[in-house]
Amino acid sequence: MAEITMIQAINEAMRQEMERDERVIVLGEDVGTNGGVFRATDGLLEQFGDQRVFDTPLAESGIIGTSIGLAVNGFRPIAEIQFLGFVYQAMDQLAAQAARIRFRSAGRFTCPIVVRSPYGGGVRTPELHSDALEALFTHSPGLKVVMPSNAYDAKGLLIAAIRDEDPVLFLEPMKLYRAFRMEVPEEPYEIPLGKARIVKEGEDVTIISWGATVPLVAKLAAEMKAQGVDAEVIDLRCLQPLDIDTIMQSVEKTGRVMIVHEAVKTNGFGAEIAALISERALFSLSAPIVRVTGYDTPYPVPSVEDDWLPNAARIVEGVQTLMRY
């Protein structure tokens, strides 16, 4: 098995699916000749030609809106939104059109598109490049929302997303694109959408996270073990559909819950998880649920983003608070 980065795994997933199924096409800004601003689509134009890989006009609504028509008429488009902060320009086409084609046609039409987009902070981008907007789309019935945290998952989840009959928003933490390498099988494989991964088993506290923050949480959990706190770490991998069973089993075991995400706190997806846990397992809890998240401001300027993001100090403090109960 080769050791590759997440961006290579994403590239491999697309290449292999395009080889397997000629209906799979790629479109977006700079995805062709340039191979994507992060090189996610590198080499695809050369291998598959300009009838399957399209450098589109610069228009987010256009990219997603035409993908809908392409999908309904037989293709399986993978559309790239260059940075997630630009998705606001395509909100209608993604949340109100793609997500609802199946519903609006009472099942006659489906919309098998994947919208890939880098998201997440810590890499000193300009304004509106780093925002974590996943909650907007878990609030849009009909969409699936996938957020991998490593190369292995990224490949398996992306292949599953491409093969899925429903529109999938596939959010790639840009900070992790090249942060580390891991062994990834060369052959194609699927990781089912809606199945969380237990990163580390533990008895004392459940830490639920996804996407960009998972490696930090995993690292801190390993360090805490040495200090006597045995945390269970869950990487959700997919917010819609949500693996509620894995969450509940862990919560019932540990009785303490921390949720870590990059997006702003109010109405973040962490709030949904906290509500689900309180509906289902309030009396299993030994302490109030703690959330460590971005603050309720627009994503900040580079000089202060490390303090804004959920960082080691805030996560450790959150666990200490939970353990005091």
Place this chain on the structure above:
Amino acid sequence: MFDQNELQFEMVQLLDENGNGDEQELASFSDEFLVTLYRWMRKARVIDERLLKMQRQGRIGTYAPFSGQEAAQIGSVMALRKDDWIFPSYREIAACLVHGLPLAQIFQYVRGRVIGKRMPDDLNIFPIQIIIGAQTLHATGCAWATKLKGETQVSVCYFGDGATSEGDFHEALNFAAVYRVPVIFFCQNNHYAISVPVHKQTASRTIAQKALAYGMKGVLVDGNDALAVYKTMKQAVEAARNGEGPMLIEALTYRLGPHTTADDPTKYRNAEEVEQWKRKKDPLHRLRVLLEKRGLWTEAQEEAWVAQVNEEVTAAYEEATANETGSLVDIFDYVYGKPSKLLQEQQQEVARRKQRKEVK
């Protein structure tokens, strides 16, 4: 440099307001075609009037009438092949009917039934669009797929003058022209976007001229002249099928009624203007005059046609309401291919309530 473009600012018209036109041109249309065209228009007008009444009686929900726009809708769809795609907005009931949508299903749709949303499997009609202009991109994408597959269907996108102010309209025309896809953008300029007149919607002299900026052909046609619409559409479809790329057609027409049953057009239009269009430019009138000249129309014939449509409408309404099925439980099946666990739980809750007869 603008004259490099073939854009015609003159309006294509074959039949004037009194039913007169170039004899040679008119002779190219067969009697049978003219009668079919007229009967569809008459049928659509009767249906529209019935639907409006039914809304007032509370038998259907909010409704967007299309009377006045029969020539634009029916003339354009009649130029299509059965397997061509159409992308209707909520005002294209007549276009959908002529393209094959059963009348009973239209009743199911306007009555807000789940199944009314599902177009028959053999009909290439996209779900009826509510968001203004969103379908322009779907039509472009669909036509793009047709081209990539080497197939020959044309995609026709229907929208109003208001939609041309939306960003999606711009993006759709731009993509369509860049990729030279077989899509026809068919704008029914009915003069008002709810209450805002077209001159406050755009400073362009015509909507057709907007085609110039995208590098495609634009045509302005008299949208109340069914023959001119048909001819223009026929040419556009042929060009698109031959790989000549997209076209923007502006059909100049007029919505005789309100935007929907929820607004009062007397607040934003003067009676004189409406009367002018009703009396002088009614699309049915001018075709009827031509039919009369050819001996294809009598008052008695018309009455018989109307009576027949009324019977059809009643039968379709009965069919639609007799077989009304579907409940809140069903809608969960149309969100995802396979509902998530949390969605299944909600569906089961609704099913329990249905058993207790608390919900429909």
